[in-house]
Amino acid sequence: MEKPEYPGWILWVLQRACPPQLLEEIEGDLLQRFKRDSNKFGVKKARWRFVVYGLSFLRPGILLRNKFSFQIISLSMIINYISIAFRNFNRQRVYTLLNIIGLALGMTASTLIFQYVKYESSFDKFHSRANDIYRIQYNGWQNGQLNFESAVAVPAAPAALKNNFPEVEAFTRFLPIGGVISYDAPGEDPIVFREDRMQFADTSLFEVFDFRLLKGNERTCLKGVNKIIISENVASKYFGTGDPIGKQLTLHRGDASVFEVTGVFANVPENSHIKFDFLVSYETINAWTENESETSWNWYDFYSFVLLKPGTDVNSLQAKWDAYLAKTRAEEWNKQNRRQEFILRPLTDIHLYSNLLYETSPQDLRDGDAVYAVSVIAVFILLIAWINYINLATARSFKRANEVGVRKVVGAAKGQLIGQFLTESLLLNISAAIVALLMVRLLWTPFCDLTGWQIPLDYMLAGEFWLMVSLLFVMGALLSGFYPAVVLSSFKPVVVLKGKLIKSSAGNYLRKSLVVFQFAASVFLISGSLIVYDQLEYMKNKDLGIDINEMIVIEGPSITDSLYASKYKSFKTEVLRIPGVKGITASTSIPGEENYWTTGLQRINGGPEGANVVTTMGMDYDYVPQFNIAIKAGRNFSESFNDEKSILINEALSKELEFANPEQAIGQMVRHGRDTVQVVGVLANYHQMSLRAKVIPHAYRLRTASSYFSVKIETNDYKGVIARLEVPWQSFFPGNPLDYFFLDQFFNKQYDRDNRFSQVFTIFTVLAIIIASMGLVGLASFMAIQRTREIGIRKVLGSSVSNVILLLSKGFMQPVAVAILLAMPLCWWLMSQWLHSFPYHTDVNPMVFLISGVLVTLIAFVSVTSQTLKAAFTKPAETLKYE
Amino acid sequence: MGKEFLGEFEELVLTMVAALQEDAYGAAITEEIESRLKRDVNLSAVHVTLYRLEDKGYVKSKLGGETKERGGRRKRIYTVTNSGMATLRAMKEARVDLWKLIPQLKFV
Numbered sequence: 008m009e010k011p012e013y014p015g016w017i018l019w020v021l022q023r024a025c026p027p028q029l030l031e032e033i034e035g036d037l038l039q040r041f042k043r044d045s046n047k048f049g050v051k052k053a054r055w056r057f058v059v060y061g062l063s064f065l066r067p068g069i070l071l072r073n074k075f076s077f078q079i080i081s082l083s084m085i086i087n088y089i090s091i092a093f094r095n096f097n098r099q100r101v102y103t104l105l106n107i108i109g110l111a112l113g114m115t116a117s118t119l120i121f122q123y124v125k126y127e128s129s130f131d132k133f134h135s136r137a138n139d140i141y142r143i144q145y146n147g148w149q150n151g152q153l154n155f156e157s158a159v160a161v162p163a164a165p166a167a168l169k170n171n172f173p174e175v176e177a178f179t180r181f182l183p184i185g186g187v188i189s190y191d192a193p194g195e196d197p198i199v200f201r202e203d204r205m206q207f208a209d210t211s212l213f214e215v216f217d218f219r220l221l222k223g224n225e226r227t228c229l230k231g232v233n234k235i236i237i238s239e240n241v242a243s244k245y246f247g248t249g250d251p252i253g254k255q256l257t258l259h260r261g262d263a264s265v266f267e268v269t270g271v272f273a274n275v276p277e278n279s280h281i282k283f284d285f286l287v288s289y290e291t292i293n294a295w296t297e298n299e300s301e302t303s304w305n306w307y308d309f310y311s312f313v314l315l316k317p318g319t320d321v322n323s324l325q326a327k328w329d330a331y332l333a334k335t336r337a338e339e340w341n342k343q344n345r346r347q348e349f350i351l352r353p354l355t356d357i358h359l360y361s362n363l364l365y366e367t368s369p370q371d372l373r374d375g376d377a378v379y380a381v382s383v384i385a386v387f388i389l390l391i392a393w394i395n396y397i398n399l400a401t402a403r404s405f406k407r408a409n410e411v412g413v414r415k416v417v418g419a420a421k422g423q424l425i426g427q428f429l430t431e432s433l434l435l436n437i438s439a440a441i442v443a444l445l446m447v448r449l450l451w452t453p454f455c456d457l458t459g460w461q462i463p464l465d466y467m468l469a470g471e472f473w474l475m476v477s478l479l480f481v482m483g484a485l486l487s488g489f490y491p492a493v494v495l496s497s498f499k500p501v502v503v504l505k506g507k508l509i510k511s512s513a514g515n516y517l518r519k520s521l522v523v524f525q526f527a528a529s530v531f532l533i534s535g536s537l538i539v540y541d542q543l544e545y546m547k548n549k550d551l552g553i554d555i556n557e558m559i560v561i562e563g564p565s566i567t568d569s570l571y572a573s574k575y576k577s578f579k580t581e582v583l584r585i586p587g588v589k590g591i592t593a594s595t596s597i598p599g600e601e602n603y604w605t606t607g608l609q610r611i612n613g614g615p616e617g618a619n620v621v622t623t624m625g626m627d628y629d630y631v632p633q634f635n636i637a638i639k640a641g642r643n644f645s646e647s648f649n650d651e652k653s654i655l656i657n658e659a660l661s662k663e664l665e666f667a668n669p670e671q672a673i674g675q676m677v678r679h680g681r682d683t684v685q686v687v688g689v690l691a692n693y694h695q696m697s698l699r700a701k702v703i704p705h706a707y708r709l710r711t712a713s714s715y716f717s718v719k720i721e722t723n724d725y726k727g728v729i730a731r732l733e734v735p736w737q738s739f740f741p742g743n744p745l746d747y748f749f750l751d752q753f754f755n756k757q758y759d760r761d762n763r764f765s766q767v768f769t770i771f772t773v774l775a776i777i778i779a780s781m782g783l784v785g786l787a788s789f790m791a792i793q794r795t796r797e798i799g800i801r802k803v804l805g806s807s808v809s810n811v812i813l814l815l816s817k818g819f820m821q822p823v824a825v826a827i828l829l830a831m832p833l834c835w836w837l838m839s840q841w842l843h844s845f846p847y848h849t850d851v852n853p854m855v856f857l858i859s860g861v862l863v864t865l866i867a868f869v870s871v872t873s874q875t876l877k878a879a880f881t882k883p884a885e886t887l888k889y890e
Numbered sequence: 891m892g893k894e895f896l897g898e899f900e901e902l903v904l905t906m907v908a909a910l911q912e913d914a915y916g917a918a919i920t921e922e923i924e925s926r927l928k929r930d931v932n933l934s935a936v937h938v939t940l941y942r943l944e945d946k947g948y949v950k951s952k953l954g955g956e957t958k959e960r961g962g963r964r965k966r967i968y969t970v971t972n973s974g975m976a977t978l979r980a981m982k983e984a985r986v987d988l989w990k991l992i993p994q995l996k997f998v
Contacts, residue, residue: 029937029941030962031953031963032916032937032953032963032964032965033916033937034960034963034964035956035960035961035964035965036915036916036917036920036937036960037918037933038931038960038961038963039917039957039959039960040917040920040921040958040961042932043917043921060932060933060934063932063933063934063939064933064934066934066938067935068934068937068938068941068942069941072941165986222915280925508949640941745978809998
């Protein structure tokens with residue numbers, strides 16, 4: 008056959024769009040016109056006109072005629088579907104309720120989880136050019152070994168990158184500081200707070216990021232020395248409703264610096280990985296450090312961001328940059344036998360995938376894998392709920408077999424029956440979705456409180472949210488509705504109307520394997536949450552090598568003078584007089600706080616080549632005994648020696664310095680920064696940070712007055728102690744707020760995120776098992792009713808109640824047993840992987856599987872027997888009297 | 891003219907239906923308008939207008955013969971109903987009345 012000259016697809020479109028009664032003449036007219044056009048204008052132009060004419064039929068005047076007639080035909084059918092569906096729901100209220108509750112729980116849980124996942128993956132994406140922004144990660148190599156991977160880089164690196172590579176549009180740096188800020192309003196009491204969300208920042212900040220400046224000029228507000236811009240919150244905290252611009256804030260850190268407020272910015276969004284309330288002009292730090300904060304290649308405290316031109320290939324830029332560094336920095340590196348790497352990391356990956364040294368707020372970072380693991384749980388729960396529907400619907404199918412048969416005999420087409428059953432699943436899912444929406448709204452806040460997830464409530468208003476809910480609903484309705492609909496509608500009327508029992512072994516197998524899946528998921532979740540809990544307990548209870556209990560930590564004064572050291576001494580004497588106080592010690596850092604003081608350290612004689620960059624802490628004489636740290640060799644700092652030029656190291660450092668054993672290190676001389684000092688003692692390794700981190704090489708120097716005072720107390724009346732602390736505090740360090748906290752609480756805050764993860768895991772595990780057992784209850788009760796007569800006859804013939812229960816439960820317990828056997832190895836393997844991501848971890852305890860296996864069996868058994876018992880106790884006379 | 895009001899294009903199409911008699915169907919009407927009035931007409935516009943006229947009861951239709959050039963598809967032949975004819979006539983008379991209001995051109 009000759010291929011038609013006209014574009015056939017137009018006719019295809021029209022056939023689908025146009026009302027059938029009009030189609031023929033429209034097509035005919037179009038074709039006739041095409042003939043005429045091709046004679047008149049030639050085929051090419053005629054084809055073009057054919058398309059234009061054809062498509063212009065897709066106008067309301069034509070299409071609406073379509074819809075009108077379509078509605079007349081199927082509306083009555085749909086109404087019929089709905090009324091039949093309601094009759095069915097009404098007849099089987101328990102199943103309907105079980106289904107709706109199960110589906111609603113599943114939808115609620117998954118909606119909440121998906122919102123959470125959405126929130127966690129939204130971090131830093133509010134910047135309009137988020138995908139072009141990269142943070143510079145600093146890797147330090149020492150003697151050919153990777154020494155550290157840090158989130159902070161040296162200030163010269165981003166500048167060099169910008170100046171030598173045209174791909175870089177702009178760079179900006181943040182340098183964190185903290186201290187006490189005061190506003191001395193004329194004629195009023197000064198307003199004083201300790202502030203830690205404070206950074207020095209480059210002027211280019213607003214070029215790179217989308218942080219919004221509400222007052223002031225983006226280009227000039229951070230220009231010049233001693234300028235500061237503040238957040239809205241801070242503005243109202245210090246200045247109330249007054250205009251902050253031009254006012255002066257004083258920062259107290261050792262000495263006082265006065266800053267002029269030149270701008271107010273909108274509060275940093277919650278989903279920014281870097282958060283700040285104050286930004287001080289970068290020129291200020293340049294002035295303080297004689298420009299070292301511009302030129303240094305060694306001082307790494309700077310969060311550095313670069314903005315690349317759109318479409319830049321990062322890998323090739325990285326390669327060029329590496330080559331550039333190797334060329335220009337080689338001489339410097341070789342002197343110290345080290346190497347520096349500055350790696351461009353996408354801004355948007357920081358929140359979920361970065362876990363470097365000195366992250367800006369490590370407690371807010373998330374483990375991307377854990378976040379997505381939670382969404383897997385959500386999918387599990389949804390699947391379990393949908394499976395419930397499928398199982399209950401197909402199990403009930405026997406009951407409806409007659410209905411299907413009669414319908415078919417009367418002339419129902421298969422498609423219509425499918426329509427009927429899909430309508431039922433649609434209605435169930437709609438009711439479930441409505442219940443779920445209500446629950447989501449009600450549970451939103453308590454749920455966020457419980458899990459520590461901060462999901463903004465206005466997510467519920469976003470179109471995306473509604474899209475997701477409707478997607479869940481449509482998917483649920485189709486996925487769970489389709490299979491039962493096909494099964495039910497395929498019954499052969501001749502067979503079912505004869506009253507033959509339909510024994511579809513395929514359906515039976517399917518139902519059983521779905522139950523296996525449900526319970527495997529439950530076993531998996533139970534064992535998983537037990538293992539997570541186990542690991543947490545292990546971390547919390549493992550000996551840290553340091554005693555952090557009964558310790559109150561006071562943040563040292565920021566407003567001080569030259570007499571600080573001697574004042575601290577007098578303060579200490581006063582504090583020791585307070586009853587209940589056992590000791591007080593000063594240090595530059597405390598357990599649970601990342602130590603920022605790093606210095607090069609090298610042995611004078613022997614040891615590894617080049618200097619190691621070593622974390623250092625300053626402490627006074629009492630730190631080691633008060634924290635109960637074991638001394639492996641040598642001695643603690645002591646007032647009977649002059650320990651200004653002494654150093655303590657930990658075992659890890661002793662090993663890294665290649666001492667054969669701790670004793671050997673004693674008396675050795677090392678260079679520590681600019682000082683040459685003698686090792687006088689080696690401390691046992693203890694955990695400065697949580698057990699998520701390895702013990703790192705550490706050095707300790709004597710500092711008699713520093714930023715934290717740890718007070719050991721021996722009384723339950725800590726309030727009394729604190730009240731008594733106020734008096735000497737105010738007399739020795741006037742103007743400083745007395746800020747204190749409990750060390751063990753502070754330390755365990757590091758586990759907040761893990762605790763929350765464990766809680767979430769547990770909550771959803773419980774949910775999953777509730778939904779799964781609801782399904783089982785439904786199935787069992789249905790089976791029990793199905794077999795009422797059989798049970799009656801068995802009892803008449805002498806079966807005991809326990810026999811009957813056993814008989815009925817067997818069919819359900821088999822899949823549960825299979826599920827347990829399947830889930831265990833999988834869970835073992837996956838959870839071992841997870842455990843191995845911790846440097847200190849427990850092993851998978853086989854007891855976990857025993858517990859979860861027994862628990863699941865028990866739950867399943869209770870659900871099943873709750874239904875079968877009734878059947879087993881029914882008197883045969885009652886069930887058989889109708890026969 | 892208190893009755894249904896006809897749009898300009900509707901009136902045109904209705905007139906064509908009346909004029910073409912047994913040959914009044916979509917494509918023919920379109921061609922006729924194009925060739926007589928030298929005005930480009932969209933086929934689908936004619937169709938929509940015909941359906942609308944049918945809804946209003948000015949024309950009625952039946953399916954007619956098929957031809958080869960139509961790919962074997964039948965035509966829908968339209969004929970003017972009495973009420974359609976009456977409306978057409980009323981409109982024409984109204985227009986003539988209006989014409990009479992224009993002062994006669996006089997050649998001097």
